[in-house]
Amino acid sequence: MKKIGKGIAAGFYPSGMSGGGDSSQAMVKVQPDGSAVVTVGSCDIGQGCKTIMAQITAEVLGIDYEAVKVVNDDTDNCPLSFGTFASRVTYVDGLATKMAAEDARRILFEIAAVMLECSEDVLEAVDSQIRVKGNPDKSLSIGEVAGAGTFGMRKFILGLGHYMRDPAAMDPETCECDPFCTLAWAASFAEVEVDTETGEVEILRLVNSYDVGKAMNPTHLEGQIDGGATMGVGAAMSENLHPFFPSLEFQPDNLGDYAIPTTMDVPDMESVIYECPSTNGPYGAKGIGEMTANTPGPAIVNAIHDAVGIWITNLPATPEKVLRALDAKGA
Amino acid sequence: MHTLELTVNGQTCRVEVGLKTTLLEVLRDKLYITSPKVGCNTGDCGTCSVLLDGVLVRSCITNALSVQGKSVTTLEGITEPGDIHPLQKAFHEHYGSQCGFCTPGMILASKALLDVNPSPTRDEVKQALSGNLCRCTGYVKIIDSVLAAADEMKS
The missing domain is CATH 3.30.365.10 (Aldehyde oxidase/xanthine dehydrogenase, molybdopterin binding domain)
Structure with missing residues (x-):
């Protein structure tokens, strides 16, 4: 049986080295x-x-x-x-x-x-x-x-x-400090279809929204969001450095074995850009380069849970893991 | 060593090759044509793609002597020098390239598609590019670029 579920994940990310000094x-x-x-x-x-x-x-x-x-x-x-x-x-x-x-x-x-x-x-x-x-x-x-x-x-x-942000001083009593230049915020929304007989998960839709401070170049920004989201999809669905961890044997050593997403694996994606300016970035901009890969994975895992009630706690969510989890749940 | 004669981007070339030399090695190391990139060198990523008598092939797993007398087109040869192909223009305008490493292969794979199917659907473009990996773009803007180029080439 095929079941559909929806999931959300949110995150934040600093621009530049946490703690300053770069x-x-x-x-x-x-x-x-x-x-x-x-x-x-x-x-x-x-x-x-x-x-x-x-x-x-x-x-x-x-x-x-x-x-x-x-x-x-x-x-x-x-x-x-x-x-x-x-x-x-x-x-x-x-x-x-x-x-x-x-x-x-x-x-x-x-x-x-x-x-x-x-x-x-x-x-x-x-x-x-x-x-x-x-x-x-x-x-x-x-x-x-x-x-x-x-x-x-x-x-x-x-x-x-x-430009260099001073290294963040920490209060020795409370450990309080102000380590970040600025924080960018993100949320991803995923809709998936889980086949309970084969364990296959198809991502039907992925929406990624980012608070970028100021969209310096909206087209580039969408490209970066799409690219990061695709890395997130790969991490969630197919990419695995150590398939038999903790054994490090059989690790993939070429692009045929380490399965990064192809055009056929990428769902329809939508980028939502929100501009809440940072107080000190150039024209209010924030950096979102790395964080774009972070929220799609958990959103997909949450959507799988919404669809069939299982938690995949070890990525990627391969059909085998989905089926084993369904078995364990007694579904 | 064996003598290989082939046509590359319209020019006849003669090079000395070994039995195990690949077409990619001939193009890059003997003819100094660098648009076909060495990605995986195992035929998995598609960035070494070239057109062999109009058909898309992976030059890293194509034996050089197997193309004896054939015609090879690389990215450099899809237009006259100084011109820009509608696909190149569309990739530029629609941000179909980030780091650029996959771009030569992407454009040749797209050209191979548009040569036989001038009005592809989005799914047909996805299918045609499915053997070319890209780690930067998430493919969305690459597919947009190909569809835009198809529109432009029709009009």
């Missing part, structure tokens, strides 16, 4: 033509580091995204970064990049203030221009400012940024 630096150099080069030390493993750093720089300098180049390909030459892990790049490197871009913009304003004969604090950078707030006629293109600054005034328009 560091990222960034450099933003404005070229004489008004384009910008960002250099950061965190690599792009497909999560979109280059895209997000370019977006932040373009936003601060008021220039086109296409006018920003991101260099992050060699940790020998790039500024310090603790690396791409702990859902930290958008948050920590993002803050460092924002500081560096603001520092570069300050130098541009110094140059433009001389050229426009005004004070630096009345200037703004928008539409590839540096202009006087409220008086758009009094403006210069960013290329004019950068060119005149570089060649006329011998300026080096290089902004520097360094």
Whole structure:
């Protein structure tokens, strides 16, 4: 008999190292033509580091995204970064990049203030221009400012940024401390169909919702949520490093044996993005990279329980485990 | 050593190969064509996929001498140099690629599908890509990209 069940799981996740102390630096150099080069030390493993750093720089300098180049390909030459892990790049490197871009913009304003004969604090950078707030006629293109600054005034328009949260101090009496930069929140909802004769579980629907603070790039974000959810589906349904644990024999040693999900194993998925800004992240953003794999598994296990009343406490939920649990329950 | 003559992306090539050399080794190590990736090297992941006389094959488990005189197309050869294929455009626009390691194989598998079925359903796309593994995207945006490319190629 086939039975349908629904399950929910929720979680939270910090951005960056819990306890603080992880560091990222960034450099933003404005070229004489008004384009910008960002250099950061965190690599792009497909999560979109280059895209997000370019977006932040373009936003601060008021220039086109296409006018920003991101260099992050060699940790020998790039500024310090603790690396791409702990859902930290958008948050920590993002803050460092924002500081560096603001520092570069300050130098541009110094140059433009001389050229426009005004004070630096009345200037703004928008539409590839540096202009006087409220008086758009009094403006210069960013290329004019950068060119005149570089060649006329011998300026080096290089902004520097360094973000590091102080290591969290702990009260020795109460152990109280404030270890997190920020927390992102998540919930997954799964609907499954369990075949009580074969033990097979089919995921009919999976909805994943995330509080991301600020969706810096909604398309990338959906991609990251889908990808993480698929890892969660794999962990829940098929991936097993030690099928005969505690014996470590027969562990899979190729992609044919270690069964990550294929297109046929991924259910219809839906992403719900919720924006509750963090107080100190760049534009309110939080990191959700790692947590996207966490909630789908428990939601699926809860849905199996809802369907047939068994608890799978050892993933993956293979047909064999489901059948054994049904037997034990006497169903 | 044996002489293998084959056509790769329209160009005739002649290379010296051993009895156990694979097509993937010929492409990457002899001809320096690097879009077919070395993933599992056991035929499980699909990132080494190429088109052999228009049919999708896994070059890592294709013996080089078995393609004597045949025509191989890799990602580099699906358009003229400098052009961009509608599938490449769609993968770009719909974020069908994250780390990019599976992308050459995904695009060739998609092309093999669209060549025989220009209006696939979502399920047919899933079926056609089921032999190509991706660890980043969850496949959703890859499938979106293929369907968008199919629409564009029809219009």
